Amino acid sequence: MARLHFVFQRFTYFFLFVYFTVNTCECQTLPNYSEIAFYKLHSDLFGTGYNRNVRPTLDSSQATVVNVKLKVLSLRDVHMKEQQMKMMVLLEFEWTDELLQWQTHNYEQVQAIFIPQKHIWVPDLTVDQYLGETYLKMGDDSLLLKVQSDGKVKWSPGLTLQTSCAVNIRYYPFDQQVCDWKLYSLMSDTRQLVLHPRHPRLHVDGVYGQDAQQNAEWEIVSVVDETCDFNISSGSNSDTMSCIRYSFTLQRRSIFLSLALVTPTLLLALLSALVFSLPAESGEKVSMGMTLMLTFIFLLSILMDVLPGSSLQTSVFMVYLVGLCACSALSVVLTVLVLSLHHRPDSLPLTKPALFFVQCSTGRACVKKNGPVLRKTSVAPIVFVKECCEKGSAGKRAKGDEVVGNGRPEEVVERSGSAEMTWRDVAAACDYLFSRLFLVVIILATASFCVIMTWPE
Numbered sequence: 001m002a003r004l005h006f007v008f009q010r011f012t013y014f015f016l017f018v019y020f021t022v023n024t025c026e027c028q029t030l031p032n033y034s035e036i037a038f039y040k041l042h043s044d045l046f047g048t049g050y051n052r053n054v055r056p057t058l059d060s061s062q063a064t065v066v067n068v069k070l071k072v073l074s075l076r077d078v079h080m081k082e083q084q085m086k087m088m089v090l091l092e093f094e095w096t097d098e099l100l101q102w103q104t105h106n107y108e109q110v111q112a113i114f115i116p117q118k119h120i121w122v123p124d125l126t127v128d129q130y131l132g133e134t135y136l137k138m139g140d141d142s143l144l145l146k147v148q149s150d151g152k153v154k155w156s157p158g159l160t161l162q163t164s165c166a167v168n169i170r171y172y173p174f175d176q177q178v179c180d181w182k183l184y185s186l187m188s189d190t191r192q193l194v195l196h197p198r199h200p201r202l203h204v205d206g207v208y209g210q211d212a213q214q215n216a217e218w219e220i221v222s223v224v225d226e227t228c229d230f231n232i233s234s235g236s237n238s239d240t241m242s243c244i245r246y247s248f249t250l251q252r253r254s255i256f257l258s259l260a261l262v263t264p265t266l267l268l269a270l271l272s273a274l275v276f277s278l279p280a281e282s283g284e285k286v287s288m289g290m291t292l293m294l295t296f297i298f299l300l301s302i303l304m305d306v307l308p309g310s311s312l313q314t315s316v317f318m319v320y321l322v323g324l325c326a327c328s329a330l331s332v333v334l335t336v337l338v339l340s341l342h343h344r345p346d347s348l349p350l351t352k353p354a355l356f357f358v359q360c361s362t363g364r365a366c367v368k369k370n371g372p373v374l375r376k377t378s379v380a381p382i383v384f385v386k387e388c389c390e391k392g393s394a395g396k397r398a399k400g401d402e403v404v405g406n407g408r409p410e411e412v413v414e415r416s417g418s419a420e421m422t423w424r425d426v427a428a429a430c431d432y433l434f435s436r437l438f439l440v441v442i443i444l445a446t447a448s449f450c451v452i453m454t455w456p457e
Contacts, residue, residue: 184243
């Protein structure tokens with residue numbers, strides 16, 4: 001009985017094993033791919049000898065028209081010193097592949113399929129002004145292209161472009177740059193390939209700027225695209241290539257540079273006029289002038305590290321800094337001259353031109369006989385006081401006047417020590433004149449600089 005039970009148990013296990021094995025094999029049976037619409041469509045399109053190296057047109061005399069749309073994703077950087085622009089863009093291409101068309105009702109209403117780039121024809125396009133080692137290759141073999149039932153193909157490769165850009169340094173740091181590059185075919189001429197922008201002359205406030213990532217230093221003002229054709233050879237057998245030129249107008253965000261560079265320069269310019277206001281006894285006149293001159297030279301070195309070494313345009317800001325540096329150097333020379341006059345000994349006689357210069361620089365009339373009175377006071381070294389004289393008849397005479405034979409008052413000098421003019425008075429008059437002159441020159445130069453930078457050409 002036990003042996004019969006053992007045999008029955010083994011038979012049951014064998015039956016269950018066979019049952020599950022058969023069911024499993026039935027579940028893993030491969031489907032019939034020829035009945036699936038996508039597989040059938042792919043086999044019909046690419047199993048009949050489709051060649052990606054052949055231009056997809058039924059009439060070889062007709063050129064393939066490729067519509068191009070540009071989307072600016074982000075502006076990475078504009079390198080002024082190396083004159084380069086780096087940005088990320090998305091180029092959307094659309095053309096008609098006449099060899100990839102089908103009737104949707106034959107394939108369960110399949111409207112579109114996605115094909116890898118390496119299996120389908122794509123135009124041979126590149127970008128000029130590209131700074132890579134070789135020409136720019138569009139897309140990647142694994143990138144998918146969308147193919148519609150009417151043969152329209154959509155290709156959207158993303159690019160990180162680093163192109164050259166001829167910068168204009170005239171109005172730095174309130175400058176506006178225009179950078180452009182061209183999209184063109186490497187080998188196909190206009191008889192084979194024609195490029196058309198989908199939005200000609202479209203500005204940034206339309207499509208280009210909506211999805212663009214903002215740059216901290218530059219703002220994209222406008223992007224203009226236009227068709228252009230160029231000849232790659234000369235003569236009767238020249239080939240004309242189709243291209244699209246993209247022009248990017250960029251405006252610098254100059255608030256930071258205005259606060260960090262321009263404003264300190266303007267303040268230092270006003271300080272340079274105060275060198276002559278320091279008293280000669282302080283001993284800081286020459287050191288202040290030298291410090292300001294070295295500061296302007298340091299600002300010039302910063303500017304030269306940022307701007308390219310170009311002679312095509314001249315930076316207005318650099319000219320302004322050079323002018324301020326020249327004024328500081330001149331102020332040092334004049335300060336040395338003033339100090340040499342200040343420290344001349346009093347025993348050295350004062351010349352008549354020096355006396356005339358002091359009197360005219362103080363805005364007083366020149367000393368005449370029977371005219372102004374020289375009076376020594378404690379307020380200033382020399383004070384010129386005009387006495388009212390009687391016209392025709394005798395008038396009031398000041399106390400202590402000495403009357404001569406003709407009845408006119410002579411010069412009266414009140415002395416407490418010596419009332420003679422010294423070389424210190426000449427140095428003080430020079431400081432007075434130079435300080436006013438430098439202040440006027442610097443104010444005019446600064447005003448001209450602000451006007452030019454605010455209203456450029």
